[in-house]
Amino acid sequence: MLLLVPARTYRAADFLAAAGRMGLELVVASDGALPLGGRPVVHVSPEDIEDSADRIIARAGKVEAVVAADTPMLTLAAEVAARMGLPHHPVAAVAAAGDKAVQRRLWAAARIAQPAFRLVPAAASPNAVPQAAADVGCPCVVKAVSLSASQGVLRADDPAAAAAAARRIRLVLAAAGRTGPEPLVVEEYVPGPELSIDGLLTAGALTVTAVFDKPWTPEGPTFEETLLITPSRRPAPVLAEAIDTAERAARALGLTHGPIHAELRIDERSGRPGPVMLELAARSIGGLCSRALRFGGASLEELVLAHALNRPVTPCDHDGQPSGVLMLPVPRSGVLLAVEGRAEAAATPGITGLTITIPVGQQVRPLPEGDCYLGFIFARGDTHDRVEEALRAAEARLRVVIR
Amino acid sequence: MTDLTGPVAAALETSIRPSLIARGAAVRVLGVDDGVATLEVTGSPGAVLPVASRIEAQVRAAVPGITAVRIVTPGSPLAAEPPGSQPPDAPGSLAEQARRILDAEVNPAISAHRGHVVVTGANDGWVGIRLEGGCQGCSLAEVTIRQGIEPLLRARLPGLVGVADVTDHEAGTQPFFSPEKR
Numbered sequence: 001m002l003l004l005v006p007a008r009t010y011r012a013a014d015f016l017a018a019a020g021r022m023g024l025e026l027v028v029a030s031d032g033a034l035p036l037g038g039r040p041v042v043h044v045s046p047e048d049i050e051d052s053a054d055r056i057i058a059r060a061g062k063v064e065a066v067v068a069a070d071t072p073m074l075t076l077a078a079e080v081a082a083r084m085g086l087p088h089h090p091v092a093a094v095a096a097a098g099d100k101a102v103q104r105r106l107w108a109a110a111r112i113a114q115p116a117f118r119l120v121p122a123a124a125s126p127n128a129v130p131q132a133a134a135d136v137g138c139p140c141v142v143k144a145v146s147l148s149a150s151q152g153v154l155r156a157d158d159p160a161a162a163a164a165a166a167r168r169i170r171l172v173l174a175a176a177g178r179t180g181p182e183p184l185v186v187e188e189y190v191p192g193p194e195l196s197i198d199g200l201l202t203a204g205a206l207t208v209t210a211v212f213d214k215p216w217t218p219e220g221p222t223f224e225e226t227l228l229i230t231p232s233r234r235p236a237p238v239l240a241e242a243i244d245t246a247e248r249a250a251r252a253l254g255l256t257h258g259p260i261h262a263e264l265r266i267d268e269r270s271g272r273p274g275p276v277m278l279e280l281a282a283r284s285i286g287g288l289c290s291r292a293l294r295f296g297g298a299s300l301e302e303l304v305l306a307h308a309l310n311r312p313v314t315p316c317d318h319d320g321q322p323s324g325v326l327m328l329p330v331p332r333s334g335v336l337l338a339v340e341g342r343a344e345a346a347a348t349p350g351i352t353g354l355t356i357t358i359p360v361g362q363q364v365r366p367l368p369e370g371d372c373y374l375g376f377i378f379a380r381g382d383t384h385d386r387v388e389e390a391l392r393a394a395e396a397r398l399r400v401v402i403r
Numbered sequence: 404m405t406d407l408t409g410p411v412a413a414a415l416e417t418s419i420r421p422s423l424i425a426r427g428a429a430v431r432v433l434g435v436d437d438g439v440a441t442l443e444v445t446g447s448p449g450a451v452l453p454v455a456s457r458i459e460a461q462v463r464a465a466v467p468g469i470t471a472v473r474i475v476t477p478g479s480p481l482a483a484e485p486p487g488s489q490p491p492d493a494p495g496s497l498a499e500q501a502r503r504i505l506d507a508e509v510n511p512a513i514s515a516h517r518g519h520v521v522v523t524g525a526n527d528g529w530v531g532i533r534l535e536g537g538c539q540g541c542s543l544a545e546v547t548i549r550q551g552i553e554p555l556l557r558a559r560l561p562g563l564v565g566v567a568d569v570t571d572h573e574a575g576t577q578p579f580f581s582p583e584k585r
Contacts, residue, residue: 005546010582013545020549028550032543032580035515036551346457347414347464354457359540359576372582 001025001305002056002063002080004073006046007032010288010357011069011301018301027060031072046072053079065308067258071148074098074282087310089201089282093254097282100145100185103253107277110252113245113267114277115141115188120166122181129166130159132186138162139189139220144169145182149286151371152176155189155220162186165221172369190265190276193217195232197246197262198285198300200307200315204256206247209303209315210285210293211239215388217265222367227391228289229324229384235273238266242275249277259284259304288355288376292325321380324387326395328356328374330366334402337361339374345397350390353378364402374400407435407468414465415442419458430458438470456571497562498525504559505532509552513538516579520552528564530556540575542582544568 001024005012019026029042029052042059044052053076066086068077074094081088089097096102104117118132133140133156142165144152152172156162166184173182194214199206212228232239246262262280266273284290290300295315307313339356346354356375358364364372379390412432423430423444433441440462459472502522510519517537524531532552538544545568553566572578 005543007543007580008582009542012542016545016549026550028546030543030546032546034543034547034551035512035518036509036547036555040550040554041546343457343460343464347461349465352419356573357582359578359581361576362581 001309002027002029002060002066002077003069004028004044004067004077004080005030005032005069006072008072009070010286011290014288014290014299014301015067015069015305018299018305021298022302022305024305027063029056029060029073029076044076046076049076049079052076053083056080057083065305065310067305067308068283070286071098071281071283078282087257087308089255089258093256094282096253097255097280098146100143100279101183102145103280104185104187106252106254107249110248112249112252112277113274115190117185117187119183120186121183126163129184129186130163133159133162136186136188141185141187141189141220141223142166142169143185143187144173144178145185146178147172147176147371148281149371150223150225150367152368153223154368155223169368175369176371189220190267190278191219192266192268192273192276193234194263194265194278195234195242196228196285197243197264198259199243199246199262200259200303200313201247201250201255201257202307204247204251206243206250206260207313207315208243209259209295209300211243212285212289213384215384224329224367225287225327225373226329227324227326227388228292229322229387230292231322233384234266238273238275242266245275245277246280249280253280253282255282258282258308261285287327287373288357289325289327291353291376292323292378294323321382322384322387323380324378324384324391326377326379326391328377328395328398328400330358330364330370330372330374330402331400332402333365333369334363335361336364336374337401337403338399340399340401341397345377345394348390348394348397350379350381350386351377351394352380354394405468407438407440407466408432410466411435411440411442411462411469414462419461433475435469438468439473440466440469440471441473441475443475455569496525497528497530497560498522500560501525501530501532501556501563504556505552508555513547516541517577518547518579523569528562529567530560530563530565531567531569534568534570534572537577537579538575539570540572540578540581542578542580544570544572544578 029044034041066077066081068074078091078094107114116136120128139157152169154165156165194217196212198210199208211232212230213232216226250260263278264275267276293300354377377394379387381387430444463469519535
């Protein structure tokens, strides 16, 4: 098994633990150069696909599957898998999924339900963004096309606010090192409940691993991931239509074999609830959220690795209990001095885990400039309401000190 | 005196057991004596030891009468700090051999990342290690352990069963690589 692990990821430990539990022999490639001797890790650069793929081919030996542990390694994993003749999403499809402008265009061509949108080139006139906002209608959402985790995404309630949002997002892109002339997406704001669908594509057919409701669906101006609870409580017909939409959206991008993570809203404005695609990534759910899932004792990472190895995957949640995860957003800019009350929060009935992922002393920034969450709280319970109550109560016991 | 076994078991059930199962381990309460709860954990030590202090904090917060928590493993009764029952400086011991190898071949290298690794002890073929400095909380710490440290120790120490990381990674203040949400 070839596992490509970016240096800055939450997912390394869970994928390595999964591989260990499965008894897999791993070859790891990473852009995080490890200092150990004996060359235990193939050093790669996701910005240099050709050379990195050459290096992996030369050093990895024969592998049976290729998996990217997180977003920065997706294209390189696809390239290596293609060269080795292993089942995987194609390179072009992964690239399409990583560009919100290409997603919108391909979904429009495939008649996938999505918000009305306009693409505004980097070189467009200053009036282009407010004009696009007026075209799609306000409120609207202005997005960078190449960022993820809600970074560089802002709601605007009128065309002037859209222009201001675009200027702010350009600064976010520059700070993130995205200096190329990438367009912005200006799209209709779709109110309504949001959900995420995780699954594994096999020859384009989707096997769903988890559907999360987002009971605290953000309304802007920023769009923090907050509370996720699974299984979904959406009515079965709505859920079936959402899954079908996600599957067709994935196929429209050209994705064929591997994990996907789709985010949708249920548009209820017409009186008939219908799913609308927001975004789709060619990977499994991000952060530590997969720890909210169990599949008869196996983790989501084990399912992803097994699927890559063409082993049968049965993603049923055997204990069937509602489970949730709360991502803790950064409330303001500054230096994180402490997260107090952790023991009390962790002792809240129903809470099964609490992890703070930002070191004390680190500079933090909220969305849309920031790209990190303070941490994750996990809960299980007899009912969805109890899971939500537990997470809400645990969060209330935390005191985040930022100066 | 009130028997606190039931409340401790309830705290385990609601707050601890599910997360340990997810990490590949299980836990049950063996008993409570004079405010000290004894918990038996099974499965991977690496799944339990890094969160041992948190388990104690959670049990003490949930059951006010509990003053301390001891974590034991089957076959090693009351080994409160597995795998540290064998001190790291016992001559010729597994822990001592591991320490020598890490000091000679790993620490000089990972110091380039401001990191350091210490052996906390050994038990039943498991060697406990704690990562410090740049390795504590590093998003690639597990890669360093599973692809670097553990294979190195396996190659040199035939009696090694595995390496358990007992680091409190959340307390790391200067990780060489920080994670981010993707």
